[in-house]
Amino acid sequence: MKYFKLTDLITQTTLMLTSLVLLCFDQAKENAFVLFYFILGGWQFLSFTIHQFATSESWYHRKHRLFYGKTIGLTFAGFIGLLLLTFFQVPFLFYYLWAALFITPLYALGYLIISYRELQTIQRKELIHLKN
Numbered sequence: 001m002k003y004f005k006l007t008d009l010i011t012q013t014t015l016m017l018t019s020l021v022l023l024c025f026d027q028a029k030e031n032a033f034v035l036f037y038f039i040l041g042g043w044q045f046l047s048f049t050i051h052q053f054a055t056s057e058s059w060y061h062r063k064h065r066l067f068y069g070k071t072i073g074l075t076f077a078g079f080i081g082l083l084l085l086t087f088f089q090v091p092f093l094f095y096y097l098w099a100a101l102f103i104t105p106l107y108a109l110g111y112l113i114i115s116y117r118e119l120q121t122i123q124r125k126e127l128i129h130l131k132n
Helices: 002-025 029-054 062-088 093-126
Strands: none
Touching: 002 029, 002 093, 029 062, 029 093, 062 093
């Protein structure tokens, strides 16, 4: 699991830095947008799903991971709720999507921090037998 966690962290960091470089130096900003929101977001969602449901090991940062999952779930539930309200001519969906455009990078950064801390914990646990 350590190598999966390391691969996950390296991939997240690479995608995040690549999208930042594209945002700064590429004239077509939609490349950075697609890379950051869809590819990095998809990777993190897949990683979260695998860690949440496929692994039976207990993680030390489970509280943070569960909080992240609840935050993603509430964000999605809010989107579905506002999507249903558009059938009743309530125009809040645009404002919600506009806010989500700026809030979701914080989600990506938060998940990167969770993954990094979990890898640090795994590496520290490997060296515990050397302690006197």
